Amino acid sequence: xxxxxxxxxxxxxxxxxxxxxxxxxxxxxxxxxxxxxxxxxxxxxxxxxxxxxxxxxxxxxxxxxxxxxxxxxxxxxxxxxxxxxxxxxxxxxxxxxxxxxxxxxxx
Amino acid sequence: xxxxxxxxxxxxxxxxxxxxxxxxxxxxxxxxxxxxxxxxxxxxxxxxxxxxxxxxxxxxxxxxxxxxxxxxxxxxxxxxxxxxxxxxxxxxxxxxxxxxxxxxxxxxxxxxxxxxxxxxx
Numbered sequence: 001x002x003x004x005x006x007x008x009x010x011x012x013x014x015x016x017x018x019x020x021x022x023x024x025x026x027x028x029x030x031x032x033x034x035x036x037x038x039x040x041x042x043x044x045x046x047x048x049x050x051x052x053x054x055x056x057x058x059x060x061x062x063x064x065x066x067x068x069x070x071x072x073x074x075x076x077x078x079x080x081x082x083x084x085x086x087x088x089x090x091x092x093x094x095x096x097x098x099x100x101x102x103x104x105x106x107x
Numbered sequence: 108x109x110x111x112x113x114x115x116x117x118x119x120x121x122x123x124x125x126x127x128x129x130x131x132x133x134x135x136x137x138x139x140x141x142x143x144x145x146x147x148x149x150x151x152x153x154x155x156x157x158x159x160x161x162x163x164x165x166x167x168x169x170x171x172x173x174x175x176x177x178x179x180x181x182x183x184x185x186x187x188x189x190x191x192x193x194x195x196x197x198x199x200x201x202x203x204x205x206x207x208x209x210x211x212x213x214x215x216x217x218x219x220x221x222x223x224x225x226x227x228x
Binding site: 001032034036038043044045046049050055087089091092094095096097098099100101 | 142144151152153154157166167168169202207211212213214215216218219220221
């Protein structure tokens, strides 16, 4: 199975900060990488698919990059509603696997 | 509007069985792959199983292979997860999710609200 490693596992940031989360795959997954946001008690919400394509309705301050084994999710200017946990997921091969998550907290 | 509604969760003893259902609406159900993803209390997301739009291809996580069976009834717009030989570590909120395309390689763009399965003696 492909292992997905996210870093950091948590971070503290202020409104307006630029935030970067990284995700590394244990082998190449080409661009089959998705990013989700999850708020407490809620289902995950797809932000980005195919590594860099913004899901419809997602604010443009979210962006994704990378291919192969190394990927990045960037929030250009953190907003109050962005405090949540973020997960990467590889859909290159089954079983699909998620990263361990990155909790973004208020500084 | 896409809507996914899971049902069937509950409390049961180790070794027991349960069938989860996910009623879908707002899209052409048979055109999209579907997934089950679970989340243990206070933990991260774990992909459990996926099924192609036609139902002809199924996939499982190693942790549930041989115990869980995913299926779908495209005439009823319903996804199922039959869970047998349940263990304490299967305790989680189970989400059904709609894939973006006919196979499971494209990310999940809509999710249900989840149903809680608790396995405890």
